[in-house]
Amino acid sequence: xxxxxxxxxxxxxxxxxxxxxxxxxxxxxxxxxxxxxxxxxxxxxxxxxxxxxxxxxxxxxxxxxxxxxxxxxxxxxxxxxxxxxxxxxxxxxxxxxxxxxxxxxxxxxxxxxxxxxxxxxxxxxxxxxxxxxxxxxxxxxxxxxxxxxxxxxxxxxxxxxxxxxxxxxxxxxxxxxxxxxxxxxxxxxxxxxxxxxxxxxxxxxxxxxxxxxxxxxxxxxxxxxxxxxxxxxxxxxxxxxxxxxxxxxxxxxxxxxxxxxxxxxxxxxxxxxxxxxxxxxxxxxxxxxxxxxxxxxxxxxxxxxxxxxxxxxxxxxxxxxxxxxxxxxxxxxxxxxxxxxxxxxxxxxxxxxxxxxxxxxxxxxxxxxxxxxxxxxxxxxxxxxxxxxxxxxxxxxxxxxxxxxxxxxxxxxxxxxxxxxxxxxxxxxxxxxxxxxxxxxxxxxxxxxxxxxxxxxxxxxxxxxxxxxxxxxxxxxxxxxxxxxxxxxxxxxxxxxxxxxx
Numbered sequence: 001x002x003x004x005x006x007x008x009x010x011x012x013x014x015x016x017x018x019x020x021x022x023x024x025x026x027x028x029x030x031x032x033x034x035x036x037x038x039x040x041x042x043x044x045x046x047x048x049x050x051x052x053x054x055x056x057x058x059x060x061x062x063x064x065x066x067x068x069x070x071x072x073x074x075x076x077x078x079x080x081x082x083x084x085x086x087x088x089x090x091x092x093x094x095x096x097x098x099x100x101x102x103x104x105x106x107x108x109x110x111x112x113x114x115x116x117x118x119x120x121x122x123x124x125x126x127x128x129x130x131x132x133x134x135x136x137x138x139x140x141x142x143x144x145x146x147x148x149x150x151x152x153x154x155x156x157x158x159x160x161x162x163x164x165x166x167x168x169x170x171x172x173x174x175x176x177x178x179x180x181x182x183x184x185x186x187x188x189x190x191x192x193x194x195x196x197x198x199x200x201x202x203x204x205x206x207x208x209x210x211x212x213x214x215x216x217x218x219x220x221x222x223x224x225x226x227x228x229x230x231x232x233x234x235x236x237x238x239x240x241x242x243x244x245x246x247x248x249x250x251x252x253x254x255x256x257x258x259x260x261x262x263x264x265x266x267x268x269x270x271x272x273x274x275x276x277x278x279x280x281x282x283x284x285x286x287x288x289x290x291x292x293x294x295x296x297x298x299x300x301x302x303x304x305x306x307x308x309x310x311x312x313x314x315x316x317x318x319x320x321x322x323x324x325x326x327x328x329x330x331x332x333x334x335x336x337x338x339x340x341x342x343x344x345x346x347x348x349x350x351x352x353x354x355x356x357x358x359x360x361x362x363x364x365x366x367x368x369x370x371x372x373x374x375x376x377x378x379x380x381x382x383x384x385x386x387x388x389x390x391x392x393x394x395x396x397x398x399x400x401x402x403x404x405x406x407x408x409x410x411x412x413x414x415x416x417x418x419x420x421x422x423x424x425x426x427x428x429x430x431x432x433x434x435x436x437x438x439x440x441x442x443x444x445x446x447x448x449x450x451x452x453x454x455x456x457x458x459x460x461x462x463x464x465x466x467x468x469x470x471x472x473x474x475x476x477x478x479x480x481x482x483x484x485x486x487x488x489x490x491x492x493x494x495x496x497x498x499x500x501x502x
Contacts, residue, residue: 070082070084070085072085072088072089072092074089074092075092087108087109090108091108095108096108098110098112098113099113100113100116100117100120102117102120103120115136115137118136118137119136123136124136126138126140126141127141128141128144128145128148130145130148131148143164143165146164146165151164152164154166154168154169155169156169156172156173156176158173158176159176171192171193174192174193175192179192180192182194182196182197183197184197184200184201184204186201186204187204199220199221202220203220207220208220210222210224210225211225212225212228212229212232214229214232215232227248227249230248231248236248238250238252238253239253240253240256240257240260242257242260243260243349255276255277258276259276263276264276266278266280266281267281268281268284268285268288269285270285270288271288283304283305286304286305287304291304292304294306294308294309295309296309296312296313296316298313298316299316311332311333314332314333315332319332320332322334322336322337323337324337324340324341324344325341325344326341326344326345327344339360339361342360343360347360348360350362350364350365351365352365352368352369354369354372355372383400386400387400388400390402390404390405391405392405392408392409392412393409394409394412395412407428407429410428410429411428415428416428418430418432418433419433420433420436420437420441422437422441423441
């Protein structure tokens with residue numbers, strides 16, 4: 001009983017000590033056990049100055065550490081200490097013997113649990129002497145200090161990128177090797193790091209930890225919240241060094257620079273058209289595949305992308321979310337708002353390469369080039385030179401304009417691409433369709449209108465005749481009544497005269 005009481009304070013003391021102190025003492029104990037098993041050995045050479053007991057122990061401990069190693073049978077990793085080896089094996093066994101009594105989360109290391117407990121207590125004992133930021137553990141402080149020093153000692157031998165931490169470099173190297181160690185148990189997706197897996201799991205759980213204090217909108221990523229906050233502040237930290245245009249995200253400016261470099265690395269396999277963005281190529285390829293998987297619930301019109309559907313739905317809702325910064329005019333599309341604001345600012349970003357004239361719209365620049373510069377006037381010059389470079393593939397006839405050749409070839413192919421929506425008749429020229437609509441359907445409409453008018457007039461005439469007949473009948477009745485009244489009066493006067501004479 002006495003022996004148990006003697007050991008109990010020691011046990012409690014070890015539990016309260018830091019993991020590093022406990023590890024050193026454990027190594028010391030292992031060393032003492034090895035000494036007792038092997039017997040006493042003399043480590044002092046003849047003629048040398050004898051070492052103290054503590055110095056001898058430390059020297060022998062280092063030698064034994066160098067010789068002794070523990071190799072993992074699962075992954076082949078070698079460790080110098082048995083304690084480190086035991087902790088390492090928990091990675092493969094999945095054993096997590098240290099559990100938080102606050103939230104129930106388990107950990108493989110006691111030190112990790114102790115750091116985790118500081119989340120509940122709010123304890124942050126380590127403070128940065130540069131910016132005053134407080135952190136919960138010494139390792140976090142050391143990692144934070146790299147922000148101020150700017151030191152990036154770890155370099156990738158594949159692409160030359162530098163990193164502040166070795167762990168980040170190891171994770172980065174998996175991009176080159178294609179190694180994805182962490183797999184989602186919900187959808188089977190593989191990811192390169194544990195952090196990426198934890199963030200990915202929020203897609204399934206719907207967890208959104210980061211909330212905007214301005215509009216209460218929530219986000220699953222802290223980076224998304226940070227970018228969102230710029231919409232409230234109006235801050236656009238990324239500036240283009242070519243045209244001074246500013247952007248909210250670094251990825252946006254990277255894509256924008258392709259406008260200046262004319263880089264279009266993504267090509268369509270069907271028609272060869274190139275795009276600066278992969279997303280634009282994917283949306284374009286839906287045209288060839290006839291995929292229109294986004295449907296408007298109001299009018300059942302289909303679209304190739306969710307963005308196109310969203311813009312279309314504003315027609316039904318009447319929503320105009322884009323307001324001019326200079327006046328109260330609102331717009332349903334951001335592009336329309338930008339064009340409108342150029343009226344206030346006088347900005348003319350579209351430059352003619354021939355005469356350096358500037359325009360606010362690309363369509364105005366195109367019309368200018370078409371009407372004023374010789375390169376676009378070349379088709380007109382063929383009237384004077386009588387040059388006809390376009391030859392029909394079916395006969396020997398030649399044309400000065402490609403459009404005239406296309407119209408002519410429809411005679412051979414029998415193609416009639418212009419359809420009348422009223423009667424379904426087809427034409428090989430748009431002018432023929434226009435004449436057909438004007439001379440046939442409009443005349444029919446006019447005749448129908450005239451017939452309707454004549455019917456109305458006939459009805460009105462019948463009504464007028466009926467009214468006149470009724471009026472004449474009423475007049476006859478009135479006349480008859482009046483004549484009867486007059487006759488009666490005459491008879492009364494005659495009787496009156498006879499009485500007077502008598």
